[in-house]
Amino acid sequence: MKVPIQVTVNGKTHAHEVEPRVLLVHYLRDVLNLTGTHIGCETSLCGACTVMLDGQAVKSCTVLAAQANGAHITTIEGFAVNGRLHPVQEGFWERHGLQCGYCTPGMIVASAQLLERNPDPTEAEIRMAIEGNLCRCTGYQHIVEAVQYAARRMKGAAAAD
Amino acid sequence: MATKYVGNRVKRTEDPRLIQGLGHYVDDIKLPDTLHVAFVRSIYGHARITGVDASAAAKAPGVVAVYTGKDIGKIGGVPCASDLPEMKKPEFLVLASNKALFVGHAIAAVVATDRYLAKDAADMIQVDYEELPAVTEEVKAAAGAPYVHEQFGTNIAYKLTAGEGDIAAAFRSSDKVIKQRILNQRLAPIAMEPRGVLARYYPGEQELTLWSSTQIPHLMRTQVALMLGMPENRLRVITPEVGGGFGSKLNVYAEEALLGWISMQLGQPVKWIESRRENFQSTIHGRAQLGDLEIGIRKDGTVTGLRYNVFADMGAYYQLLTPAIPTLTGLMLSGSYKIPAIQINVTAVFTNKMSTDAYRGAGRPEATYVVERAMDLVAAELGMDPVEVRRKNFPAPNEFPFKTATGLFYDSGDYVLALEKALKNADYKKLGEEQKKARAAGRLVGIGVSTYVEICALGPSAALPAGGWESATVRIEPTGTVTVLTGASPHGQGQETSFAQIAGDELGVSIEAVTVIHGDTSIVQYGIGTFGSRATAVGGTAVFVALQRLKEKASKLAAHLMGVDPATVKFADGRFTSGAKSMAIQEVALHAHLAKSLPEGMEPGLSATYFFEPKNFTFPFGTHICIAEVDKDTGEITLQRYIAVDDCGRVINPLLVDGQVQGGIVQALGQAFYEHVVYDENGQLLTGTLMDYALPRATNCPWMELDRTETPSPVNPLGVKGVGEAGTIGATPCLVNAVIDALAPLGVRHLDMPLKPETLWRIISGNSARSA
Numbered sequence: 001m002k003v004p005i006q007v008t009v010n011g012k013t014h015a016h017e018v019e020p021r022v023l024l025v026h027y028l029r030d031v032l033n034l035t036g037t038h039i040g041c042e043t044s045l046c047g048a049c050t051v052m053l054d055g056q057a058v059k060s061c062t063v064l065a066a067q068a069n070g071a072h073i074t075t076i077e078g079f080a081v082n083g084r085l086h087p088v089q090e091g092f093w094e095r096h097g098l099q100c101g102y103c104t105p106g107m108i109v110a111s112a113q114l115l116e117r118n119p120d121p122t123e124a125e126i127r128m129a130i131e132g133n134l135c136r137c138t139g140y141q142h143i144v145e146a147v148q149y150a151a152r153r154m155k156g157a158a159a160a161d
Numbered sequence: 162m163a164t165k166y167v168g169n170r171v172k173r174t175e176d177p178r179l180i181q182g183l184g185h186y187v188d189d190i191k192l193p194d195t196l197h198v199a200f201v202r203s204i205y206g207h208a209r210i211t212g213v214d215a216s217a218a219a220k221a222p223g224v225v226a227v228y229t230g231k232d233i234g235k236i237g238g239v240p241c242a243s244d245l246p247e248m249k250k251p252e253f254l255v256l257a258s259n260k261a262l263f264v265g266h267a268i269a270a271v272v273a274t275d276r277y278l279a280k281d282a283a284d285m286i287q288v289d290y291e292e293l294p295a296v297t298e299e300v301k302a303a304a305g306a307p308y309v310h311e312q313f314g315t316n317i318a319y320k321l322t323a324g325e326g327d328i329a330a331a332f333r334s335s336d337k338v339i340k341q342r343i344l345n346q347r348l349a350p351i352a353m354e355p356r357g358v359l360a361r362y363y364p365g366e367q368e369l370t371l372w373s374s375t376q377i378p379h380l381m382r383t384q385v386a387l388m389l390g391m392p393e394n395r396l397r398v399i400t401p402e403v404g405g406g407f408g409s410k411l412n413v414y415a416e417e418a419l420l421g422w423i424s425m426q427l428g429q430p431v432k433w434i435e436s437r438r439e440n441f442q443s444t445i446h447g448r449a450q451l452g453d454l455e456i457g458i459r460k461d462g463t464v465t466g467l468r469y470n471v472f473a474d475m476g477a478y479y480q481l482l483t484p485a486i487p488t489l490t491g492l493m494l495s496g497s498y499k500i501p502a503i504q505i506n507v508t509a510v511f512t513n514k515m516s517t518d519a520y521r522g523a524g525r526p527e528a529t530y531v532v533e534r535a536m537d538l539v540a541a542e543l544g545m546d547p548v549e550v551r552r553k554n555f556p557a558p559n560e561f562p563f564k565t566a567t568g569l570f571y572d573s574g575d576y577v578l579a580l581e582k583a584l585k586n587a588d589y590k591k592l593g594e595e596q597k598k599a600r601a602a603g604r605l606v607g608i609g610v611s612t613y614v615e616i617c618a619l620g621p622s623a624a625l626p627a628g629g630w631e632s633a634t635v636r637i638e639p640t641g642t643v644t645v646l647t648g649a650s651p652h653g654q655g656q657e658t659s660f661a662q663i664a665g666d667e668l669g670v671s672i673e674a675v676t677v678i679h680g681d682t683s684i685v686q687y688g689i690g691t692f693g694s695r696a697t698a699v700g701g702t703a704v705f706v707a708l709q710r711l712k713e714k715a716s717k718l719a720a721h722l723m724g725v726d727p728a729t730v731k732f733a734d735g736r737f738t739s740g741a742k743s744m745a746i747q748e749v750a751l752h753a754h755l756a757k758s759l760p761e762g763m764e765p766g767l768s769a770t771y772f773f774e775p776k777n778f779t780f781p782f783g784t785h786i787c788i789a790e791v792d793k794d795t796g797e798i799t800l801q802r803y804i805a806v807d808d809c810g811r812v813i814n815p816l817l818v819d820g821q822v823q824g825g826i827v828q829a830l831g832q833a834f835y836e837h838v839v840y841d842e843n844g845q846l847l848t849g850t851l852m853d854y855a856l857p858r859a860t861n862c863p864w865m866e867l868d869r870t871e872t873p874s875p876v877n878p879l880g881v882k883g884v885g886e887a888g889t890i891g892a893t894p895c896l897v898n899a900v901i902d903a904l905a906p907l908g909v910r911h912l913d914m915p916l917k918p919e920t921l922w923r924i925i926s927g928n929s930a931r932s933a
Binding site: 019021022026029033034035036037038039040041042043045046048075076077079080085089092093094096098099100101102103104105108123124126127128130131132133134135136137138139140141142143144 | 175177189191276402434653824827828850856
């Protein structure tokens, strides 16, 4: 039996009936066609599917779509606003924080969550914050630099406000 | 000519789509009415399949078809491109019907309207197994029964001896022959994007299109066309965004042909996306070599000869290059040293495991690990500084091209230069003093050194099974934009940027005006692919030469249009100039297409294609140094510093080179400290998830201090050597050498990877019979 859900994703509200077992990541990718959220393990070990759910970075492969009923979700597609990149996205571009790009959306979401909670993280804090996100290409160093870049940008923006 | 782009840290042009989640990997491509495929795979390492009952599955909701090994008779076996004398050749069918030879061996395919329903139905298929004794251990496998392939009456796939020089005489003339058994453990490549295939067949056009996450679209097209018995020009392979490869997608897999075949049967698109568990079970593994090293030395540290008797674990079947990997190990056994006599004796064995094949480095990390461990064993034996042992055996810069006893000619190198730079960056002398103090205080601190050389730009066609050249087409469109078509389809390396840099500089145009197209066999001329650190050195050179040809033609046309002597025309910053007359290259391109005024005999259009055949491999090199401390209470390793000086020839984009080196070093870190594919004695895969198979995470990685020397390669006009695998090749022994040096006061001379805290703790606490 299908269950009705209503979710707001990247500011847009959707109502669908889903099988109770459908994973949030499959709902986002297959029903809403938001394919920027990737699947790397289906066991919440790699972090490729990380999205923001009610302000928390979660691994959408271990959340049921039904559990997300009523939630506000931001996926990678919702990070740039009016064509302006999020500072973390900018950091990843500036500092070559990605190669194949598959882990990148999840990395960006996890990094953005860190900077919301801790605008001035140390290198160790950055590494800790992305520990649940695997990257096989970069060796993480450029990702650390990308987050540091974003932190500086966000502080600069805050100072300018 | 001044370069605006080449040599500079240019941000990648592929990134805007990727950082916004707008790229398209295979599973992101949606076709109407797509059916989904799920596989039933063997749960046993070795079993006779006595029955497959698919009746319940066939009636399950959403199920369109079920296929077993009996249904796919006409599909050819999984191809292997390498052939060695007297090699046993098992046929690897796309679905097993009589026997399952490894955990994950595909037995049945279920097609359903939805991916959940496909998996539901796959679970309903009853496979009756009669479990057989499994072959899992290399040495035992070589010794005799049970056999993976009964028909051969042996598990030995082939034996191979290679090398030059009189090894017996070399050992006789040495003061000492050091012996050590060394394991290069089995690893899983684990690209973050698992494999995936989408197949669509148009019966009217008789055209099959396969979207596949592969490193080799054209080679795959050829092989799958052969497997399916269809004309190659009716098969189109498209590799969209590829989420990492590391060699695991340098292959042709059963699923690629099978998905194509199923879509032809059903006349509907079909998709299969590999789960991570399937990825562990049935995507190629790497390494898996267990060998006995013997190295002859004189008292002063001079190496007289090296022999390596190695068991290479093929797995149950060959994939594309499985038997070729130990050959690469043999080629690289000279390392960066003058060793007069070298011999490798390979015993390749079948086991009830997934096939091994090319994983980042592909045979070369194995060799480098052996050689660099050997250098430290020599140093320990003689009480010499490991750096001095290495320096003593380097060829001098004036000895290049340097011929090794493995039959290679190293193109260029200045090994001392890279070594000195690394020693300086590390402040090696001070490190030694600090280590003494730390040891005096009872701490376990070690310094690791590795001075590696590797073999890149694979390679001359004579040395590769399927051609070693690469292709490029460049054209200037009527409106002045530049299109580059490359056969070296990337999967994260950034060729869209680096090749645009080359084109931007050569044509004097902005890189925004350049589009690099790859990975579609119906658009791009035949190419070989991206692997073996070849894309820039071979593929980039093809682009470069094609650009020269295009400019030659444009120059002649410009002279004609300006009414001047062609010999007087100069090209700079995108303009052809002769005296006071001048024309932009875009203007010339428009005239080339309008074709209203062309010199006699000139073809219309402005396009050039070049297939570049390299004369030799290239040989990047470098020195890595690291400092590791082992916690006496827990056996945990802390990397205090990691210093790398790499020489990959001329650098097109330092930002991308840094990224390649860093990623490579961390994959080495994975092998050195964490990763190991483990099968039990029944052939059961014990490390089948990311929980059991430990990949390096951000918190495990050191800050890497990178530097470079730049010795251009004479092999190609760009002077490029290649860098995709350098980090992995150079770093593995460096990391292990540091930890073993840390434990040297306890009498440790060698330990096998991965260096798990438990192993180290047992040694520190005197709780283990260690190998010495």
